[in-house]
Amino acid sequence: MSTATADARSGADKAGARKSGAENADAKNADTDLDDDLGTEENTVATGGYQLPEALDGGYAVLRRGVRLAPAFTKGLGWTLALALIATVGRVVIPLTVQQTLDHGILAKGGPDYGEVRTMVALSAVAVLITAVSAYLMNFRLYTSSERGLAEVRTKAFRHVHDLSLLHQQAEQRGALVSRVTSDIDTVTVFIQQGGMQLFVAVAQVVVVTIVMAVFSWQLTILVWVCFVPMFLVMRKIQGRTGRAYRKVRRRYGKMLGEVSEALVGADVLRAYGIEDRAGRRIGAAVEGTRDSQVRTQRLIVVTFSMGELVAGLVNAAIVVVGVMIGVGGHLSAGDLTAMLFLVNLFISPVQFATEQLNEAQNAIAGWRRIVGLLEQPPDVVDPGPAGVTPPDGPLGVGFEDVVFAYPGGAPVLHSLSTQITPRTRVAVVGETGSGKTTFAKLLTRLMDPSSGRILLNGVPLKDVDFETLRSRMVMVPQDGFLFDMTVGDNVRYGKPGATDAEVRRAFEDLGLTDWLDGLPDGLDTRVGQRGESLSAGERQLVALARAYIADPDLLVLDEATSAVDPATEVRITRALDGLTRGRTSIAIAHRLSTAEAADEVFVFDAGQIVERGPHRELVGAGGVYSGLYESWARQQSS
């Protein structure tokens, strides 16, 4: 991340330096910078050695894969295209009418023929109306199908983020992840609605107009194409560059939102340490980096667009000159030549439009890449789904067989761990921080998969248990009691949708927390604020515990779930749980060794291994790691 920020900063510096110098002189250098920057950003890997990908193949392939993501995109597309075609063909009505009126009406032999003109104008008016109606229908169908398709993709992408493992989710800042399901998709919306179909229309129009032009004068038609072909070729080259520039904009934009969101989430630390200025500088650098990349992109677009305009002028001039020469030879009437001038306009505007839209398309493709990349990222912790196995009902036992775990590119955190947890035991997991306890819990609950080895649930490989069964029978309470911005009651209900207030209340009662609940200003209806921050950290843990408890799992994993709770309450909860989890399996990671005393068995972790296991009473006198831990804990309690 720091590299990226530094890059953004240096980008800002470069832009600052350039302002003082000649603006356009080093356009070429700027492009080289662009490629370099993009390269650096691509190589910047997030912590944990992993980064969510972007689809990197050709723009067209990305678009096609994107469209395939939702059937709504292509449903009824045939009709929409047909309507678009009618709307396009309708556009040549006006030049045709002008030519006909001029040749056979105004310049008719024997003076202007008013009746002839009136007939032609009337016919043409009808055609204009038909064109308009087709265009309306086409637009309407397009908006409907694209919005439907995009809503589908948005939801799919959102779901996919949740299906990715923790490791992948944490590879990107929240803000950037949010931008993948919001603004990145919006760029696609804008493109499909304002550009995509019109791009099709434009291409159709170029074809139709070419045919009509050829009818009037094939020589002039060739002339027009000869002028435009070199432009197309140059344009293609620039387009590639524009595409990269847009990708950079999208990425910098995502990063910028990431910086802002960090300042929002960490607002109290910023305040406590008085480092608002530092955050301000970082955000500023990201904002300016985004701006600079936008301006650079704009420069490329303007070059393309004005090139089209220049060629258009050239074509117009050429038609007049060459047209006059051919016309004098008798191959062309005055009306034909006038019609050609109108037709060239109809030819140029879609060409310009198309180049414009191809630019927009680059922006959309940049957005699409991030969405397709996300959706095509296979979840590394895979849900076997309906094909999965369901372990028999009743308490769960767990087996670890030679389990090794390492973060990608990191040293192993767990070394060849083998152990058994028999059903109905209450296990306490203790050990120094960083000894692998939380990793153990995450592997056990299948938030991550081991690098090698197997984990068995009642003899069934954990990998074969479908998530629905797994999550309903095994629940982990993480240390950070994240709550949603709802009421206390609704947060608890999150563990068991549809639970009544009475059930929720009973959960608190069972855990011995009625007093606390009654102390809240609105009881179960008290709102907890964002992330639950209107409650204290300890209170959040109480709600999180009730939430897991009401889910009524067969196996409960507590990862320091009461670390912020006061001792009296903790003891009360532990005892309540003692009674309640009797007959179930429970695994508690704890620093406070009071939990270990209450457990049937204690697992002592040290440097990624279980070095001791057994009941507290046996271990405490054994003179091993646990004795040491317990001694220092006891000293802290009694001094």
Added chain:
Amino acid sequence: MLGVAIRTEPRVFAAAVTGSAVYGIMTVGAAWAVGWATDHAVLPAFKAGKVPVGATLTAGLLILGVAVAKVLGIIGRRLLAGVMQFRLQSRYRRAVSDRYLQLPLSWHRRHPTGQLLSNAGSDVDMTWQFIAPLPMSLGVLIMMVAALVSMVLTDPVLAIIGFLLFPAIIVLNTVYQRFAAPRLAAAQEMRAGVAEIAHESFDGGLVVKTLGREDVETGRFAEAADRLRDANIAAGRARAFFDPALEAVPNLGVLVALLVGTSRVASGAIQAGQVVQVAYLITLLAFPLRAIGWVLGELPRSVVGYSRVKAVLQAQGDMEYGTRQAPSGGAAEVHLEHVSFGYDGQAILRDVDLTLRPGSTVALVGPTGAGKSTLTGLLARLADPDSGTVRLDGTDVRDFARGQIPAQVSLVPQQTFLFADSIRDNIRLDGDADDEQVWAALRLAQADRFVQRLPEGLDAGLGERGATLSGGQRQRLALARALIRRPRLLILDDCTASVDPQVEAAILGGLRDAAGRGALASTVLVVAYRKATIALADEVVYVEHGRIVDRGPHLELVERCEGYRDLITAYERDHEERDAAHEKEQQDSEKQDSEKRDSELQEAGR
């Protein structure tokens, strides 16, 4: 808003408008050049049957020259308009995020992060989106005037069509904008809603996973996405109707011009070339005229965006600062006088009086939800009390200049937050500490060993929430961050909950040694439950329900304060009760065993 834009970037704006004017005039010029070519080159050529070389070449060069001038106009207009838009956007993005950095935490608590993100992102984008087409539409206005003048010069009767048609297009456009604006505003509201749900849901990703609630979350998100979809379709339908209408109207205008033109030619008032010129002008202008519509179309969205942005920029309630500078060095003395505080009408602290003597270590103890963290926040001036005063060395904390409280007070919050940055920068923050000082702080926080083991050492990067370190390791980094600043008042808000007992003991020992050596002259307030931590304190303050219930040395409190005794001896009592239960169990089982043996003996005896 337009005024704001022009005032902010006057020169860029002027240059862009000039470019547009050139473009506008040259567009009309193009029609005039074609008309001139028709009359002076094309028609004479066909009439005479030979090429008027001079006139034809002139016509060609004329058309080309006009095109070149037009291109220059386009470059000026588009490039500068873009520059202006992006500059305004970045300026406002900074302004908005600067407000985020200044506004009090109570304000932050009231506004969802997702919403604030969309204020800084898409709302700012939207506010200035109208800038890019703005110079173009001003250019078009000039173009329109030029076109009308040129029409009047060509034929006043045909010009009437222009006078009716052009305003009609603008009116139609305006009607469309009025119609679409509320729909677009609704869509934008929905868009923010989608971002909000996504942000919260990704934030709580672990909870979603552990409870297997992906379906519920997807349902919640899909609902919002569908609402956005429906709002977009509603807005799109308006556009679907007006777009073709806007294209059809000028076309019908051309047809009328032909009709009228024919009779004018018949009556000998004008020539055929002039009809062509007017018709050509109408087609040429039909599209650019819609640029006015683009601006008018963006305006309602801009107004909506601007009102959301302005809500942030004008949000009230900033902390006010005095001018007092922090005294240098030495431990701080703290007084709280009749301090009360609450959120949303719920009292958290009630009439708290508290004094911390300089250099003393005070433990703040109380049950979960008693208001301890709130109290620590007031000392660090993260918020101001509703009533009462917090004083540092006799000075009301509100009288200190900005930045002077963080210079004296370090708070280590309960929940660790690390920046997506290197370990070094996370510890140093804004200071200029060298690596040696960073290591010293890490040693004091017992974090030096695991940092040394990281392959990149101090340069190791941390994720948004320091995901690759364990909870205890993160807490120690947060502690080092506080210690390196040598605060006069150090507040530890239960910040070692995830740290192992041995490590915590080492940390506390280190702090005491440092104080003994005079390396750390701090008053320390520590929120704690562990007896060992409390034992290091000179005094214990016990709070319940936002009130100080009792204070004094640990042993005295254990004697006289029941709530404190219950809390602090909970583990011991638990331990004893368990022992007792265990013994009883053993006795019971021995008893059972002996009964069993007895009965066996009896059986054997039979």
